[in-house]
Amino acid sequence: MNRWARVLVLFGGGAAVALGAELAQPGTRWSALALIGGAIAAGELIVLRPPYREAVPISFAFMVVLARRATVGEAALVLVVALLATFLVRNEPSTVEGRLALFVERFVEGMAAVLVYRGAQEMFGLPMSRAQVLTALALAAVAPLAVAEVARMVRQRELSVPLHGRTADVALVTSATLMAVSDLGVEGRGGMGLWGPVVFTIPLLAAWYSYEHLEIIRRTYDQTIHALGAAPELGGMVREGHAERVADLCAAIATELGFSRHELEQLETAALLHHLGQVCIDEPDDGRAPEPVAIAQAGAAVLRGTRLLAPSGDIIAAETMPFREKISTRPSVMSGQILKVASAFDELCEGRPDRAGGALEALHSCPGYLYDTRVLAALEVVLDRRGLLEDTDSRVSR
Amino acid sequence: MPLEPNTQKRLRLVAACFFVPSALLAAGAVVASADNMSSAAVAALAIFGLLAILATNLDVEMVSRVAVSGVAMIFVASLVVFEHYGVIAGPAIVGALGALDLSHVRRREWYKVVINGSADAVALLAAAALFASLPISSHPATLWIVFGATISALTYSVVNSVLVAVPVSVATDEPYLSALRDTVSFSIGSFPFAMLGLGLGWVYLEFGAAVVPLLVVPIMIARRTFSSYLELQASQEQTIETLILALEAKDPYTSGHARRVAMFAEYVGEELGFGPRRMERLRYAALMHDIGKLIVPNQLLNKPGRLTEAEFERVKRHEPVSVELLRRIDFLAPVAGDTTTEAAEAAVKGDAALIEPAIIHVADAFDAMTSTRSYRRALSQETAFSELRNGAGTQFNTQAVDALIHAIERRGEVYGDGHEVDEHEWAVAPPEAGTGSAGLGDLVPEEQAAGA
Numbered sequence: 001m002n003r004w005a006r007v008l009v010l011f012g013g014g015a016a017v018a019l020g021a022e023l024a025q026p027g028t029r030w031s032a033l034a035l036i037g038g039a040i041a042a043g044e045l046i047v048l049r050p051p052y053r054e055a056v057p058i059s060f061a062f063m064v065v066l067a068r069r070a071t072v073g074e075a076a077l078v079l080v081v082a083l084l085a086t087f088l089v090r091n092e093p094s095t096v097e098g099r100l101a102l103f104v105e106r107f108v109e110g111m112a113a114v115l116v117y118r119g120a121q122e123m124f125g126l127p128m129s130r131a132q133v134l135t136a137l138a139l140a141a142v143a144p145l146a147v148a149e150v151a152r153m154v155r156q157r158e159l160s161v162p163l164h165g166r167t168a169d170v171a172l173v174t175s176a177t178l179m180a181v182s183d184l185g186v187e188g189r190g191g192m193g194l195w196g197p198v199v200f201t202i203p204l205l206a207a208w209y210s211y212e213h214l215e216i217i218r219r220t221y222d223q224t225i226h227a228l229g230a231a232p233e234l235g236g237m238v239r240e241g242h243a244e245r246v247a248d249l250c251a252a253i254a255t256e257l258g259f260s261r262h263e264l265e266q267l268e269t270a271a272l273l274h275h276l277g278q279v280c281i282d283e284p285d286d287g288r289a290p291e292p293v294a295i296a297q298a299g300a301a302v303l304r305g306t307r308l309l310a311p312s313g314d315i316i317a318a319e320t321m322p323f324r325e326k327i328s329t330r331p332s333v334m335s336g337q338i339l340k341v342a343s344a345f346d347e348l349c350e351g352r353p354d355r356a357g358g359a360l361e362a363l364h365s366c367p368g369y370l371y372d373t374r375v376l377a378a379l380e381v382v383l384d385r386r387g388l389l390e391d392t393d394s395r396v397s398r
Numbered sequence: 399m400p401l402e403p404n405t406q407k408r409l410r411l412v413a414a415c416f417f418v419p420s421a422l423l424a425a426g427a428v429v430a431s432a433d434n435m436s437s438a439a440v441a442a443l444a445i446f447g448l449l450a451i452l453a454t455n456l457d458v459e460m461v462s463r464v465a466v467s468g469v470a471m472i473f474v475a476s477l478v479v480f481e482h483y484g485v486i487a488g489p490a491i492v493g494a495l496g497a498l499d500l501s502h503v504r505r506r507e508w509y510k511v512v513i514n515g516s517a518d519a520v521a522l523l524a525a526a527a528l529f530a531s532l533p534i535s536s537h538p539a540t541l542w543i544v545f546g547a548t549i550s551a552l553t554y555s556v557v558n559s560v561l562v563a564v565p566v567s568v569a570t571d572e573p574y575l576s577a578l579r580d581t582v583s584f585s586i587g588s589f590p591f592a593m594l595g596l597g598l599g600w601v602y603l604e605f606g607a608a609v610v611p612l613l614v615v616p617i618m619i620a621r622r623t624f625s626s627y628l629e630l631q632a633s634q635e636q637t638i639e640t641l642i643l644a645l646e647a648k649d650p651y652t653s654g655h656a657r658r659v660a661m662f663a664e665y666v667g668e669e670l671g672f673g674p675r676r677m678e679r680l681r682y683a684a685l686m687h688d689i690g691k692l693i694v695p696n697q698l699l700n701k702p703g704r705l706t707e708a709e710f711e712r713v714k715r716h717e718p719v720s721v722e723l724l725r726r727i728d729f730l731a732p733v734a735g736d737t738t739t740e741a742a743e744a745a746v747k748g749d750a751a752l753i754e755p756a757i758i759h760v761a762d763a764f765d766a767m768t769s770t771r772s773y774r775r776a777l778s779q780e781t782a783f784s785e786l787r788n789g790a791g792t793q794f795n796t797q798a799v800d801a802l803i804h805a806i807e808r809r810g811e812v813y814g815d816g817h818e819v820d821e822h823e824w825a826v827a828p829p830e831a832g833t834g835s836a837g838l839g840d841l842v843p844e845e846q847a848a849g850a
Contacts, residue, residue: 190604235693
């Protein structure tokens with residue numbers, strides 16, 4: 001069953017329950033709550049994926065509509081049933097534990113929206129003015145996003161709130177507020193009923209469509225770069241996995257040295273493609289491996305011919321530079337030194353983590369002119385953090 | 399692209415024919431609405447007029463026929479709002495203002511502004527008149543208003559499509575009915591946003607202008623994100639294409655091959671009625687189809703004459719590597735093809751789930767035959783067509799072969815011997831015919847090839 005079939009099943013389930021409730025007891029409030037429950041269940045599968053931000057489901061917006069319509073007890077029941085239905089139908093996360101954890105997290109997020117709205121209602125007192133309703137709904141819309149952010153920080157064990165991709169949050173908060181306002185109106189005016197949330201889901205769906213396309217094109221581009229980087233390995237010119245390992249190590253060292261996200265991306269791309277030049281140059285007739293400088297220059301020349309990859313081409317060119325030469329503030333020079341160290345380290349390790357200590361020693365024992373000592377120090381920190389230097393001391397002392 | 403002077407002259411005539419009756423109709427509507435022109439209606443006119451100008455200049459096409467059409471949304475909203483104020487001229491004025499596309503104004507293409515403004519004004523006037531005539535005031539239920547707005551929005555779409563098809567037909571030299579099909583399908587694509595206009599109109603009337611940003615902001619975010627996607631797509635496509643071409647340069651004989659294969663594949667895709675997304679994937683896959691060639695040493699690629707068996711085996715390894723690399727890209731994985739005999743047979747017979755690998759195979763073979771290679775000079779287009787036809791059903795997918803030949807003949811293009819774009823300089827001149835035309839096998843007996 002594909003995603004849209006799942007969405008239809010979940011929303012259709014909610015609609016069927018609503019119809020059943022209406023037939024059993026005409027005019028019951030449970031029919032509207034069942035429809036909102038169906039929308040929450042289906043909305044769990046439609047997620048906004050802005051770049052550099054964890055995905056957020058559009059169900060958060062329907063939780064705000066629920067918060068305005070239901071009592072705390074009713075909301076809890078609707079949320080449990082809706083999220084349970086999604087739990088049974090969704091295929092991501094792939095493990096039952098993962099889906100269960102998401103079920104709990106979403107329930108807490110939904111209840112946060114309900115409790116915040118009720119809290120604001122208590123604070124403002126009834127009847128609320130237009131400004132008060134809008135404020136209460138906006139706060140209720142922010143609540144699940146805030147809980148999701150805390151959950152992410154706990155999962156990733158980092159205390160930071162990145163600002164990237166927050167347009168998705170803004171789209172969710174504004175749409176959710178409008179959906180809930182249009183549903184029941186304000187000061188006795190303007191209630192469109194559930195037509196309101198239906199109509200005002202359109203901008204959210206447009207945002208979802210745009211984020212989805214952006215995500216697909218970014219992923220395709222990244223995968224193309226990874227595939228091109230793997231070409232020399234598939235041709236037997238480089239040890240398998242070299243490019244990926246070097247890219248990973250470069251990213252860790254650069255993070256340690258405080259590189260920006262943009263610089264980090266350029267360095268990772270350079271690392272993935274740093275052997276591309278090897279496929280462009282003639283193999284020496286005597287069977288020797290081509291000169292590293294020739295490989296780097298050929299690869300850099302290809303990348304410099306493109307607009308997006310030119311900075312990565314500069315990094316590859318700088319890889320062959322002794323680090324004391326042309327020292328400047330240009331990021332490509334420092335990145336090139338990181339690439340040189342990471343690539344040499346992987347060569348020395350022969351792709352085996354248990355040789356990390358020996359490889360690091362070998363790099364340290366090279367003439368100081370070859371490798372930047374700041375990069376070597378950062379490499380040591382990274383390896384230590386990864387627990388790869390644990391038997392090094394004994395080996396060195398032996 | 400600037401239009402021909404003659405076309406511009408004809409469009410100016412269309413503009414004049416549109417302007418006079420629509421101006422008279424609008425003037426009549428303004429006179430009829432004068433009594434209801436309250437300060438609230440004037441404020442609404444200013445707000446929706448401004449929103450229409452903004453929307454026109456910020457519209458973005460999402461797929462070929464679905465636009466984030468802020469304009470359609472504003473127009474339908476104005477129908478709802480001015481029906482409430484009893485100002486039948488309101489939507490027409492908003493429609494006329496919505497024609498102020500700054501790119502047209504900057505290029506002084508006033509006839510475009512007049513044509514669009516007149517068509518929108520007349521279409522909205524018709525829709526507003528219909529909306530006003532519906533018995534909504536006696537049935538103020540939500541469903542009635544939804545029904546009324548939907549019927550009015552449809553009326554606007556139909557009248558606008560009928561009118562706009564005239565200048566489209568004049569500008570493109572297409573028959574009127576064909577142009578009408580295009581304008582109608584575009585209107586249908588804008589319909590979700592037109593319905594959103596109903597909500598905007600409602601929100602405006604019930605909660606005032608202050609709530610409007612709650613709707614406009616997410617739409618702006620969607621639009622901005624989609625623009626980022628389009629920009630990124632363009633620059634990444636350019637990057638990948640440049641990269642492929644630069645890497646292709648290792649074999650001077652196949653320079654431009656990937657781009658031509660992508661072009662021929664697109665010809666076939668167009669003939670077979672592929673949608674934009676499928677076309678994009680086909681083009682990308684065609685561009686990347688020979689990526690595995692990266693692993694073949696330059697000396698082998700540029701070797702004049704025949705390869706030894708060991709060399710041939712090494713060259714042949716590029717095919718599974720191409721498939722493997724394409725499979726690593728999710729977007730291309732479904733069309734990456736398969737190197738097994740069964741899969742190749744299924745592709746030729748049209749039994750495969752997707753025809754794309756078969757299309758790329760045909761496009762690749764056609765370009766290989768009509769280009770000079772280190773082992774053979776280019777064949778004529780007739781020979782290449784005849785080889786494709788002979789191999790159809792056994793070596794090539796018949797549908798793809800027919801589509802490619804039809805597309806090239808329809809365009810009147812000629813490829814092959816005497817028509818190659820890339821000039822070649824060679825140390826050892828390639829024979830005029832020989833082996834290895836993209837897996838076609840010998841085209842002439844080996845002794846003859848050796849003697850050539």
